[in-house]
Amino acid sequence: MLNRLPASLYTTWPASASERQGADQLSMVATRAPQSSAGPLSRRGVLACAAALTATPGWAQEQIALKKAAFPIGACVQALHLDDQALVDLLQRQVSQITAEWQMNMEYVIGPDGGFQFDAPDRIAAFAQANAMRLFGHTLVWYAQAHPAFETLDETRIGFGDAYRNYILAVVGRYRGRMSGWNVVNEPVTEMGDGLRESLWSRRLGQLEHMSLAFNTAREADPTAALFINDYNLEYFPAKRATFLRLAERLLASGAPLTGLGTQMHLAADLPRGSVSEMMRDLASLGLPIHVSELDISLVRADNKALGRQELQRRQSALYGEVAEAFARLRPNQRFAFTFWGLRDRDSWLRKENATDTPSPFDDLGRAKPGAVAIAGVFGI
Numbered sequence: 001m002l003n004r005l006p007a008s009l010y011t012t013w014p015a016s017a018s019e020r021q022g023a024d025q026l027s028m029v030a031t032r033a034p035q036s037s038a039g040p041l042s043r044r045g046v047l048a049c050a051a052a053l054t055a056t057p058g059w060a061q062e063q064i065a066l067k068k069a070a071f072p073i074g075a076c077v078q079a080l081h082l083d084d085q086a087l088v089d090l091l092q093r094q095v096s097q098i099t100a101e102w103q104m105n106m107e108y109v110i111g112p113d114g115g116f117q118f119d120a121p122d123r124i125a126a127f128a129q130a131n132a133m134r135l136f137g138h139t140l141v142w143y144a145q146a147h148p149a150f151e152t153l154d155e156t157r158i159g160f161g162d163a164y165r166n167y168i169l170a171v172v173g174r175y176r177g178r179m180s181g182w183n184v185v186n187e188p189v190t191e192m193g194d195g196l197r198e199s200l201w202s203r204r205l206g207q208l209e210h211m212s213l214a215f216n217t218a219r220e221a222d223p224t225a226a227l228f229i230n231d232y233n234l235e236y237f238p239a240k241r242a243t244f245l246r247l248a249e250r251l252l253a254s255g256a257p258l259t260g261l262g263t264q265m266h267l268a269a270d271l272p273r274g275s276v277s278e279m280m281r282d283l284a285s286l287g288l289p290i291h292v293s294e295l296d297i298s299l300v301r302a303d304n305k306a307l308g309r310q311e312l313q314r315r316q317s318a319l320y321g322e323v324a325e326a327f328a329r330l331r332p333n334q335r336f337a338f339t340f341w342g343l344r345d346r347d348s349w350l351r352k353e354n355a356t357d358t359p360s361p362f363d364d365l366g367r368a369k370p371g372a373v374a375i376a377g378v379f380g381i
Contacts (some may be wrong), residue, residue, distance in 0.1 A: 005173045006166040009114040009149055010158050051133050064363075064368045067096040068381040070332070072134055072180070074339030076101035076294070079120035081347065082127050090343055091364040097134035097180060097337050099293075100124045101349075104137050106145045109171055114149040114163075116170055125175060136337065137182035138293075139174065139230065140168055141214045143199035144187070150200060160204050165217050172221035181226030181336070183262055183293070184218050185211045188247060193240025196247065208250060215256040226336065230262030230293055235271065235279040248286055260336055261286065264294035265323065270302040276319075280326040289336035290325055296341045296359040297371065298350055313358075313370070320361060320371030326376035338355040 006012075048327055066073045074097035081087050085136060091098070102108060103120040109119055128135040153163055172182060188211065189197055196202070201210040218227055234241045244261075245350075250260045261283050265276075283290050297319050299312045307315070342348035346364040350357045361372035368376075 009163040072337040134180040139183040139186035142186040146200035232264035262293040268301040294341035317370035321374030
């Protein structure tokens with residue numbers, strides 16, 4: 001931890017470099033899985049792999065270890081998940097990076113009085129370090145979370161921009177040297193892609209300026225972490241994808257230290273084939289690392305209500321394979337990580353929407369589903 005980190009929005013951050021030295025350099029062991037000699041399968045191979053699972057004995061499914069991929073495999077967790085030994089065992093077998101699902105978000109970190117609480121994120125960070133996993137931070141600035149402490153900020157004590165900086169410095173600085181990266185700005189593009197979202201941050205600090213300030217402040221707090229913008233539905237709406245890419249170009253032109261692009265990929269099982277590959281090609285055009293950051297594939301969110309559950313399950317498996325194949329086709333230096341937003345069905349946020357949904361690569365008991373087998377086949381593991 002950096003010396004004299006802000007303890008609240010009102011704490012003044014030391015200005016001199018000498019005052020910011022003396023950091024606790026508990027570095028994450030950012031292990032990478034061994035390189036596989038097998039190349040990615042063709043789409044035909046992916047579909048065959050998924051279709052063949054019904055004939056695959058259970059013991060073979062148990063041998064799947066996705067973390068053997070040639071790039072980090074991730075999953076989101078909450079601190080309470082770490083009390084579930086079955087999930088802990090599955091995480092240890094399958095992933096090499098974890099993301100705090102929401103407990104590094106502003107809604108958790110800032111208390112009602114503007115003070116900071118880090119008990120849950122500290123526990124997640126300690127788990128990652130104890131298990132030689134990379135740790136990814138989510139998220140610093142989000143239009144949907146303007147904490148009441150900012151809404152009621154006493155600006156006779158501190159300016160809005162300084163309080164904004166203090167928050168980012170405190171959160172990023174606490175985990176300095178231990179993070180593989182951060183989602184610095186989350187979901188900045190409007191739903192249909194016709195512009196950038198309005199928020200408390202944009203109104204007070206400027207639409208592009210609040211993002212640039214967040215990136216520069218995060219870089220000040222941690223010189224080594226990769227820094228991302230992150231958004232959803234980029235595979236569904238080309239206009240949104242284009243706006244997202246233009247934003248990335250504007251941030252880079254402004255001098256902001258943007259070093260990666262995150263695509264959430266909350267998909268429905270009936271997504272038209274080819275949509276993911278087209279999106280991945282477009283994102284890759286900037287040459288930045290790409291993070292598949294929140295992948296799940298819902299059955300109940302499918303628009304085509306005429307499809308039966310068995311057909312949706314088949315399409316889900318094929319789509320997991322298609323996403324894996326599109327990611328595997330990226331240049332090695334652009335494959336930042338491949339992260340699931342819930343490793344087991346029972347842990348998925350989508351279960352709160354509909355208890356019958358089964359969007360994850362592993363079932364409630366932690367058994368590999370056809371989608372997991374398809375991914376393993378594509379990644380050659």
